[in-house]
Amino acid sequence: MVRKIAFGLLWLSVIIYASFFAPEIQPNTFELIKNLCVGKWQGINPLVISLFYIMGVWPLIYSALMFADGRGQKIPAWPFATVSFGVGAFALLPYLSLRQPNPKYLGKKNLFLAILDSRLTGFALTIATVLLVAYGIGTGDWGDFIRQWQTSRFIHVMSLDFCLLCLLFPALLKDDMSRRGLNNSQIFWLSFIPLFGPLIYLCIRPSLPDKDTEVRGQELGISS
Numbered sequence: 001m002v003r004k005i006a007f008g009l010l011w012l013s014v015i016i017y018a019s020f021f022a023p024e025i026q027p028n029t030f031e032l033i034k035n036l037c038v039g040k041w042q043g044i045n046p047l048v049i050s051l052f053y054i055m056g057v058w059p060l061i062y063s064a065l066m067f068a069d070g071r072g073q074k075i076p077a078w079p080f081a082t083v084s085f086g087v088g089a090f091a092l093l094p095y096l097s098l099r100q101p102n103p104k105y106l107g108k109k110n111l112f113l114a115i116l117d118s119r120l121t122g123f124a125l126t127i128a129t130v131l132l133v134a135y136g137i138g139t140g141d142w143g144d145f146i147r148q149w150q151t152s153r154f155i156h157v158m159s160l161d162f163c164l165l166c167l168l169f170p171a172l173l174k175d176d177m178s179r180r181g182l183n184n185s186q187i188f189w190l191s192f193i194p195l196f197g198p199l200i201y202l203c204i205r206p207s208l209p210d211k212d213t214e215v216r217g218q219e220l221g222i223s224s
């Protein structure tokens with residue numbers, strides 16, 4: 001119950017902050033978002049470009065845990081994971097508040113879950129992220145980014161969203177490790193490394209079992 005209240009209050013707090021305390025919405029915000037989406041990057045700070053596309057990587061990182069986690073929940077994970085592609089942590093916090101602990105995975109993996117569960121997906125996301133970070137840091141203008149962070153609600157809230165996604169990942173990690181039979185505190189603490197900790201985890205974690213051991217036993221007629 002404490003966990004549910006804490007995530008609920010955090011969700012409410014970030015909504016209030018983004019709505020009333022973040023900088024004003026700039027007149028060119030919609031045009032900026034449109035240009036970022038269609039690849040018209042001329043005149044846009046590479047740091048903004050990099051951050052924008054990394055915010056598209058984050059929902060995939062979370063989906064790699066959430067869709068398996070959602071199999072044992074009363075609420076489905078897919079609506080929250082889908083909406084997170086647009087609003088990030090603002091969509092994930094309600095799921096974290098409503099979900100129950102779920103250390104087991106029941107049922108067979110379909111093709112979609114098998115792709116999310118694959119280490120190759122982790123490697124692909126890691127390579128994409130390294131390229132984005134290298135592009136942003138290598139060619140970006142930090143002074144301009146700080147100025148935009150101070151004056152643009154879009155840049156400011158997107159940065160806040162990035163920080164929240166870094167901090168919230170361990171909330172799903174313990175159960176995901178349990179579903180895979182992992183009992184390694186070093187791997188858990190690794191996830192606290194911003195952005196790259198979760199990516200490393202996706203690259204090294206073992207696959208989910210196709211079926212829960214208990215279910216297998218029941219199908220084979222084995223009683224405990």
